[in-house]
Amino acid sequence: MSVADRINELTERLNFYNHRYYQDSVSEISDYEFDQLLEELASLENQYPDLKRPDSPTQRVGGTITKNFAAVEHRYPMLSLGNTYNEQDLRDFDERVRKGLNGADFEYVCELKFDGISLSMTYENGVLVRGVTRGDGVRGDDITANVRTIKTMPLKVQESKSNFALPPLPLAFEVRGEGFMPISSFEKLNKELEEADEQTYANPRNAASGAFKLQDSAESARRGLDCYVYYFLSDENVFETHSESLEALKAWGFNVSPSWEKCATIDDVLAYIHQWEEKRHTLPLATDGIVVKVNSLAQQRELGFTAKSPRWAIAYKYKAENKPGVLRFVSYQVGRTGALTPVANLDNINEDGKGLWLSGTRVKRASLHNANEIERLGLMLNDVVFVEKGGEIIPKITGVDTAARASRSLTPIQYPTHCPECATPLIRKEGEANHYCPNDRGCPPQIRGKIEHFIHRKAMNLDSLGEGKIELLFDKGLLQTPADLYDLTYEKLFGLEKVITDEETGKTKRIGFKEKTVENILKGIEQSKQVSFKQVLFAIGIRFVGATVAEKLAAYFKNIDALMNADLEALRNVPEIGEKIAQSLIEYFADNQNRAYIERLRAAGLKMETDDLPVVMESNTLEGKTFLYSGTFASMSREQLENKIEANGGKLVSGVSGKLNFLIVGEKAGASKLDKATKLGVKMISETEFLEMLGE
Numbered sequence: 115m116s117v118a119d120r121i122n123e124l125t126e127r128l129n130f131y132n133h134r135y136y137q138d139s140v141s142e143i144s145d146y147e148f149d150q151l152l153e154e155l156a157s158l159e160n161q162y163p164d165l166k167r168p169d170s171p172t173q174r175v176g177g178t179i180t181k182n183f184a185a186v187e188h189r190y191p192m193l194s195l196g197n198t199y200n201e202q203d204l205r206d207f208d209e210r211v212r213k214g215l216n217g218a219d220f221e222y223v224c225e226l227k228f229d230g231i232s233l234s235m236t237y238e239n240g241v242l243v244r245g246v247t248r249g250d251g252v253r254g255d256d257i258t259a260n261v262r263t264i265k266t267m268p269l270k271v272q273e274s275k276s277n278f279a280l281p282p283l284p285l286a287f288e289v290r291g292e293g294f295m296p297i298s299s300f301e302k303l304n305k306e307l308e309e310a311d312e313q314t315y316a317n318p319r320n321a322a323s324g325a326f327k328l329q330d331s332a333e334s335a336r337r338g339l340d341c342y343v344y345y346f347l348s349d350e351n352v353f354e355t356h357s358e359s360l361e362a363l364k365a366w367g368f369n370v371s372p373s374w375e376k377c378a379t380i381d382d383v384l385a386y387i388h389q390w391e392e393k394r395h396t397l398p399l400a401t402d403g404i405v406v407k408v409n410s411l412a413q414q415r416e417l418g419f420t421a422k423s424p425r426w427a428i429a430y431k432y433k434a435e436n437k438p439g440v441l442r443f444v445s446y447q448v449g450r451t452g453a454l455t456p457v458a459n460l461d462n463i464n465e466d467g468k469g470l471w472l473s474g475t476r477v478k479r480a481s482l483h484n485a486n487e488i489e490r491l492g493l494m495l496n497d498v499v500f501v502e503k504g505g506e507i508i509p510k511i512t513g514v515d516t517a518a519r520a521s522r523s524l525t526p527i528q529y530p531t532h533c534p535e536c537a538t539p540l541i542r543k544e545g546e547a548n549h550y551c552p553n554d555r556g557c558p559p560q561i562r563g564k565i566e567h568f569i570h571r572k573a574m575n576l577d578s579l580g581e582g583k584i585e586l587l588f589d590k591g592l593l594q595t596p597a598d599l600y601d602l603t604y605e606k607l608f609g610l611e612k613v614i615t616d617e618e619t620g621k622t623k624r625i626g627f628k629e630k631t632v633e634n635i636l637k638g639i640e641q642s643k644q645v646s647f648k649q650v651l652f653a654i655g656i657r658f659v660g661a662t663v664a665e666k667l668a669a670y671f672k673n674i675d676a677l678m679n680a681d682l683e684a685l686r687n688v689p690e691i692g693e694k695i696a697q698s699l700i701e702y703f704a705d706n707q708n709r710a711y712i713e714r715l716r717a718a719g720l721k722m723e724t725d726d727l728p729v730v731m732e733s734n735t736l737e738g739k740t741f742l743y744s745g746t747f748a749s750m751s752r753e754q755l756e757n758k759i760e761a762n763g764g765k766l767v768s769g770v771s772g773k774l775n776f777l778i779v780g781e782k783a784g785a786s787k788l789d790k791a792t793k794l795g796v797k798m799i800s801e802t803e804f805l806e807m808l809g810e
């Protein structure tokens with residue numbers, strides 16, 4: 115490959131990874147690999163400056179802005195940090211600083227590098243007025259509503275009266291910090307997503323990035339985001355050093371991590387790095403390195419910036435820990451959908467049964483995803499393998515130590531041909547990586563999985579039942595399908611008992627159904643009959659029909675019969691419903707047993723239609739016209755208004771666009787909708803004017 119080709123390839127690949135990372139919150143490769151490729155590109159561009167492309171990722175900071183939020187120009191550009199994975203580079207950085215300051219004395223502040231997304235908060239008269247993402251460094255997304263939900267972010271800063279050393283608050287200032295998702299919130303979120311059949315996040319950073327960019331700030335708030343603040347900026351020179359500003363920020367009530375330290379020399383910096391290498395894994399959030407900053411702000415100004423980053427700071431990134439271990443055996447898990455997942459069971463190289471100690475946790479298992487992955491790695495039983503656990507949190511096998519093979523006795527991995535749980539022959543569909551057990555009505559983990567899915571918070575919300583209780587009911591033969599839940603009675607439940615052993619710890623736990631438990635379970639089951647149709651539809655557990663898809667289908671078809679009778683053509687017409695989902699629905703409803711299952715749920719009293727008022731056509735006065743409303747109305751509820759529009763032939767749309775004919779403006783109408791409508795010249799009418807159109 116020619117140098118030009120390589121530069122083109124790297125540019126395109128890195129731009130693609132950047133897009134996935136910043137826009138979609140997905141890591142296609144590890145940060146380390148990304149940084150290696152970026153370094154390769156930078157060094158090629160250095161040697162062959164003529165071949166450098168104008169869209170090179172070496173020239174730009176991070177991502178771009180997304181369409182979903184208003185774009186805001188940063189008052190002070192938000193740059194990235196130069197970064198390195200080795201100590202020599204840090205010593206070189208130290209030399210450059212020394213030269214840049216002409217040999218003057220200086221000191222550093224070391225901080226942990228928190229792994230989240232950069233945020234900028236603007237305060238005016240002490241009040242938080244704006245929260246913005248870094249975006250492309252010049253402009254970012256206005257995510258103020260989401261930033262306001264961070265519990266530790268002061269909405270109003272009080273001048274502290276107790277501390278006389280604090281300077282007065284400037285009228286306007288900006289603070290910057292890292293918005294992050296604590297590991298505990300991350301794990302909780304992933305568990306929920308998994309149960310709701312939605313894509314999980316690879317690490318807390320991606321999860322935080324996704325959560326900060328949600329349109330619904332209530333949902334953003336629910337995800338437990340937090341922020342550590344690490345910069346103070348204003349037009350006035352308020353502080354002399356960075357460390358003073360950190361102390362002041364803390365005194366003003368900002369969330370400043372106490373982990374920072376002043377370091378007199380680069381050796382002290384290295385000591386700080388070593389001190390945190392292991393200890394950082396005990397923190398409640400993910401960190402991926404440390405940041406070294408020159409402490410004096412005057413010296414920072416003297417050193418200045420490159421196009422992409424300050425010359426007075428650098429990030430040192432810890433490499434993901436990678437250790438050799440032994441592949442003892444492969445076990446196979448069958449999931450709710452019948453997909454088979456191979457799992458590597460690992461031990462350390464001494465094979466003392468203690469597993470591998472990696473990045474602060476003990477690792478005994480790693481997912482191998484599917485048969486292709488085993489083939490790709492060329493794995494054999496008893497192989498020495500390399501295991502890595504980095505920002506990805508979930509451990510993975512990165513390769514095989516082929517040199518170690520000579521002295522070991524190896525056996526090939528026999529991929530199963532039959533389901534390990536129910537002995538049904540496995541199938542593998544064209545173009546899919548996983549093997550499946552097709553016995554979806556008789557395979558125990560599939561049955562249990564379906565019931566667990568059914569009781570999920572976003573489905574039937576049966577929190578009086580849990581995994582353990584489901585297992586007990588399944589073992590006693592009381593639950594073969596979720597519909598059996600509605601046949602449970604006090605007599606059947608009372609007195610059931612089971613001892614459960616925790617696989618990891620070997621501890622045993624007895625669960626038994628006493629009076630109170632039974633009453634709770636039955637009460638929960640009764641209440642689930644009030645759950646909305648969209649949740650019932652999600653609970654039914656049709657492949658590819660996650661919570662969001664179920665909501666769209668429910669809104670479109672209004673009831674289960676309309677959905678069941680829809681043909682492929684009709685399903686394809688539903689906005690945002692793709693071919694894969696449409697096919698899956700057709701397949702599902704073509705099966706008589708599935709239809710019988712739905713009839714049982716219907717007979718049990720579950721909601722099979724939306725609560726929307728039925729639309730009874732009154733006139734076609736509004737035909738061909740589109741409507742949107744904002745605010746509340748004196749003579750009717752929002753539902754009644756929607757109903758009126760539809761009953762008279764009008765069409766409701768979901769957002770302001772040039773195509774919108776009328777915006778009905780009520781009490782407390784949203785400013786952003788009004789602004790947009792004004793800009794686009796959309797006709798705005800009052801409630802009275804709307805009723806006049808109908809001759810009322």
Ligand SMILES: NC(=O)c1ccc[n+]([C@@H]2O[C@H](COP(=O)([O-])OP(=O)(O)OC[C@H]3O[C@@H](n4cnc5c(N)ncnc54)[C@H](O)[C@@H]3O)[C@@H](O)[C@H]2O)c1
Nearest residue numbers: 131135141142143144145148194195225227228232344405
């Ligand atoms: N895996 C992928 O596909 C992929 C794609 C794109 C980028 N990346 C990763 O992202 C990096 C680029 O991201 P970046 O521009 O945010 O740079 P960065 O993560 O290397 O460092 C800069 C950022 O560090 C953060 N930071 C955390 N703690 C800080 C502290 N105490 N003080 C100051 N800043 C602090 C700030 O948000 C700052 O913007 C790449 O080097 C790569 O590792 C990965």
Ligand SMILES: [Zn+2]
Nearest residue numbers: 533536551557
């Ligand atoms: Zn099976």
